[in-house]
Amino acid sequence: MPDQSLNTSVKEKIYRVFWKTVDFLYPPECVTCSKPGSVWCSDCQAQAVVIGSNCCPICGYPTLNGQLCERCRQVHPPFTQARSWAQYEGGVKEALHSLKYKSNLELGILLANHLCEVLARTQWTFDLILPMPISKKHQAARGYNQSEVIARPLSYLLQIPIETKAVYRVKETETQVKLNREERFKNLQSAFLGNSAKLVNKKVLLVDDTATTGATLESCAQVLQNAGCCEVYCLTVARTIKYLQ
Template identity: 40%
Template sequence: MPSKGHWEYLFYHLFWTGLDWLYPPNCGGCGKRGFKWCPDCQSNVKLLEDNLCPSCGQSSIHSSICYTCRHHPPVYRAARSWAVFDGPVQQALHRLKYERDVGLGDSLAQFMIELFNSLDWPVDVVVPVPLSSTRMKERGYNQAAFLAKPLALSLGLQYKPEAVQKVRNTRSQVELTAAERRENVKGAFLARTEIVKNCSILIVDDVMTSGATLNSCANALLDAHARQVYCLTFARAKNPQGDGRK
């Protein structure tokens, strides 16, 4: 008999599919009418499949631990991303994050679901990286939640967006070095022990750059006695800060 989570995901997916019938979508990558994600954009995706750092999932020669992870080991168990943050992937995430195309989240999450199923990660709870209350009021929604929720429902995992809060505002990370990013988000998150204690957590976000935000979020979860933490993002920035020495 199908589980409650299965039915929840079915209804969630049908909701967005129904909206597509009423209001034909445009491709998240190129804007082509009638597609959420067209074949041309898919053919231009740079998948992150081979020669990856086993810790953070960044491209790494001979699949060895990368420079950043050797010198600044993350507290999470492992992180992976579906594709390089470039071309149609970058355009799609821009639409999801800044153009209120939240229905795109369900379509993009399908690729993350496929990736997760290829990993041997024992996970109990799925948590989106939270926004600060100020940013949430400005934007009106958390783009990471529109990736995390369908992923959790599809996999029959607990979806707990309230498990982690961002307790202070941080500067924009865009122009910061990796060291500045780590300092910027240090102590920015607080997790709820009553939700995460002894659980294996999957943190979900749209894009990973230096990994500072994910690591800070993971640190808050471990401080709240989570058993272990994994991280999954839709995209990964290309070799942030060059070789990672900043």
């Protein structure tokens, strides 16, 4: 049996040395204020509107005094619980945009640290970390999956394995404007394919960069449950907040 832990630690060392070299060759500057020294300076990170504990205990949407949101009062979403680090606005939005469209991959490490802060406030236990999959077409065009860039350092920090072959995105579902919520959910569900062999009786943490309506997370979570997962937790860096409930 090859020593998996040794293998992982060597990989992580290579990863760290790689980024130190990149920083040396191309000194980073803050994605928000352009100050040199870091890809996202601590002052700008501190301005993020963090969601904290005053949120719906199930879906994580900010609520006054942390009560259940209106939607979860009516129907339990297809995941055990979901949380997000901050609101999708200002510097957080800029950082995620830079990670997603400008290959600013080093941001993944900083964002993974913030996800650890969120996890520290939960009682979640899980066996696997799953980055939200993107289609082969998107991955080929971008060269990477932005959720994996966050999930990989998170896996290292938590020492919990990442699994990128448990769920696939098999269909693009870009234009959904004309569909209502239920139709969109059905349409989205057919966009994912779960690999039961890797998921049955597993507790998983599904990681994504942003939750806008939550429909993508819910659809993927439903597919994971259908494939045999016993618990599905969802964690996103940011979340669009329209109004406080």
